[in-house]
Amino acid sequence: MRYWLMKSEPDAYSIDRLAKDKTAPWTGVRNYQARNFMRDQMAKGDKVLFYHSSCEEPGIVGIAEVCKLAYPDETQFDRKSDYYDEKSTRDNPRWLHVDVKFVKKTRLIGLAELRGNKALANMRVLARGNRLSITPVDPAEWEIINKLL
DNA sequence: GCCAACGTTGGC
């Protein structure tokens, strides 16, 4: 089993929304590295740190779990969607996504707190210039964060 | 709104 951190802008999809929906298709990823993580490495039961980005208080806000393996992202075929991709075909879909299910909300562990914790200094999401919306999390890092909750 | 950092595109 692996551990991940997945970013979402709360205006687009928040932890509260996931708490209500129970499960969510993680559509809209349009970055190859992030897609490859979902396609090649994510398995059912993988644990996810749910992270709010581009908002007043960016940081970890909850826990989720991968509940469905990667499959084609319908939004790439929808001309009306912001995520429409005219170069993608049903025979050879370019974009895939997993589904995640709600586990729990946590207190906010903000960016400053993450950066201030030496044991978390190597977290991928904290790397300089990182923009990836999905990043792997070390089991050791996962443990440390769980103790902070 | 600013801007650093990075990914993608497209001309050559």
Add this chain to the structure above:
DNA sequence: GCCAACGTTGGC
């Protein structure tokens, strides 16, 4: 394959 231009992300 190179690389400049452009677009996006995301913290501040």
